[in-house]
Structures are given as C-alpha cells and as structure tokens.
Amino acid sequence: MIMRPPPHLLRRLGHFDLDPCPLFGTGGLEMEWVGRVWLNPPYSLVGPFMKKLAEHGNGMALIFGRTDTRWFHDHVFAHATSILFIKGRIRFFTPEGVEAKWNGGAASVLIAYGEYNHEVLAQPSVREMGHLVRLKGNL
Secondary structure, eight states: OOOBOOHHHHHHHOOOSBOTTTTTGGGGGTSOOOSSEEEOOOGGGHHHHHHHHHHHOOEEEEEEOOTTSHHIIIIIITTOSEEEEESSOOOOBOTTSOBOSSOOSSOEEEEEESHHHHHHHHSHHHHTTEEEEEOSSOO
16 A cells, blocks of 8 residues: 655645656656655665665655665765654555554654755754754765
C-alpha cells in the first residue's frame, strides 16, 4: 500500500515541481528530473533515489534517519545542505487521506539539497518540528 506524508507537513514545505515516486514508481529513477523535487522514495530503493537527488541538487527528501548506512554517508552527509531531525515519529496517510493507525516505525528526517530548500527548513513553522543541522556552508 502506498502511504503519503502528512498533508500538514507538505503544506509547510511549499510547491514542488516534481514528485518522481508516487506517479512513476521506480521509473522515476530513469526520468529527467527538473525543478524543485519532492522525494519520499520507496525504502527498498532509497539509496538509488537519494543518489539521484544528490546529483540533481534541488529538492527535499523525507526518509528514515538511517545515519549509519553507506547511502546516507555517500548521498546525504556528502551532498545535502541541511537535515531536519523530526521529533517523534510521523504518521503517514493513505492516498484517500486517512491517517494510518501506526507510525512510520522509525525516526524520520527531512533532507534539503540547495540553499532555497535549507531556507524552507529554517522557517519557524518547519523548524519547530525538530532539530535543524546545517551541513554545507558551515565550514
């Protein structure tokens, strides 16, 4: 079953030009990405999707905070602009808008690629959801 992020979370993040996952599934990896990308990838393919977002450089991803994985080190720590570590666990929604009875089962993070996306995470209405860590530009 396809589950979607909470609508209130997406509203806080603003407009995105492309969401390659729900409409195109794994075909989203083969298509050309343009503009600001929203990514909530299938967790079985998170590594390849995060690699493509890191190469694209403009967008935001909602993923589990698996900071110990190779793909997190290679595509998040090495390329992302910032990370918002979300307090608590997110409850996802069905495509019909019904909230799941369970949470995601793990900690989630929002990953920003590009300065504009970092600025969105830094807005008070978004930042209040967790702890924001700047990765690029802090050196």
